[in-house]
Amino acid sequence: MISLNYRDARPIYEQVKDGLRKLVVSGALQPGEKLPSVRAMASTLAINPNTIQRAYEALEREGYLYSVAGKGSFVAERSEVDTTRQDSLLAQFDAAVSELLYLGVDEQQLAQRLAELCKKTEDKEAQP
Amino acid sequence: MISLNYRDARPIYEQVKDGLRKLVVSGALQPGEKLPSVRAMASTLAINPNTIQRAYEALEREGYLYSVAGKGSFVAERSEVDTTRQDSLLAQFDAAVSELLYLGVDEQQLAQRLAELCKKTEDKEAQP
Amino acid sequence: MISLNYRDARPIYEQVKDGLRKLVVSGALQPGEKLPSVRAMASTLAINPNTIQRAYEALEREGYLYSVAGKGSFVAERSEVDTTRQDSLLAQFDAAVSELLYLGVDEQQLAQRLAELCKKTEDKEAQP
Amino acid sequence: MISLNYRDARPIYEQVKDGLRKLVVSGALQPGEKLPSVRAMASTLAINPNTIQRAYEALEREGYLYSVAGKGSFVAERSEVDTTRQDSLLAQFDAAVSELLYLGVDEQQLAQRLAELCKKTEDKEAQP
DNA sequence: GTGGTCTAGACCACG
């Protein structure tokens, strides 16, 4: 499910973190669902358990996951996600838009791209 | 003008780079305008000149500015900016939108935010 | 393997960069192979590690190698090399040929030299 | 005749040097022909005479020019050009070819490009 | 132990 690229400049734990978050955001992992144990996932990806542990901890701090001692880690509800995460994403959105406009990308192009992304998301949520 | 955060995971030179790029994109720095000298900006931000130089170098590679030895560094024309930069920004745009939608932000909210950003940009270009 | 000339106008890091690239192009360093660590090569060449790092960084941007923090630097696949590099080399080719013709070098001499270089390259690729 | 680019990373005197050499190589300036005086060219290009002086000196060292005290500077015969210049150009030729082959450019493409460059040169020399 | 970042201080070429 998660692809690791050892040649990537990003550290492994961050690739795991982003990969998991993408699975959650895309709906591949539903809220409440149990994640593989740290050891299981470490074995699957053939990397050190410490690296997985770090990714889980980071996602827990963002609110995407919660852990229950002795039970495992689970996907959190959307409403649980840290609100600062949203601010950060909005800032990222603004920065990208501002620079794209500066580079001559048309407002209409961006609006259309936004609409397409929204449509895709709706479709996925309609029939998961 | 540029705020540094030593606790941030992002390296200083990247914060400087992004800060300067933002000033260019926002129109605070106009094409052709001279930037502060490496030493001057280093002194202002209370960091080492080498760090500033690194930020300038990176921005030069992106095409946002150009440097002339013995003369100084200057803001480049929009058309000089590296074309691959746009692809990277579109990817950033998509990623932010996808996650924001998941977090419950409405399509309409994003569309409105986009429209406002566009309006601001037009206004600035109309009366610089 | 790499020879440095302190009297040369070209900066050291560029001499290192070109030397390494030549080793890759000549097949002395094969794709996937690990390069000496920054510190090791700095020690070998008796120069500062920062200078080596700069050469590695530049080659990474050209796509000739890739670095993984904590692991080391490795030779990249041919297909990874930046495509704009080819344009620059063709320009270099044209400039050299034009001036050589002016200086009285015969077309036949250059054609033969070209053929020999091609033959050498084929031989190396046939039996690495 | 010579175009200066203040935004170029190359120093001005080198742009002048390369520009003049190109004029000689292309046949625009014929052997024996008198070059503009340092002061005249400095005035034309609107730059410091010292800069022109340095370019002339460098070209004189390469053998492309010779100066006669009180008379001016003149384009030298082809045979006067420093032989090390030819070696350097051949090395440049080899390096470009080797790397182009490595990047997958076909031998035939390079041979054709060489032939075309030779043809252009012949045409120019036939009817200057 | 590795690459990545940063500092402090120095010298050089350029115009």
Added chain:
DNA sequence: GTGGTCTAGACCACA
């Protein structure tokens, strides 16, 4: 005075 290069030495994150 400017950008560009280099050195020496330091600390950090990563796996």
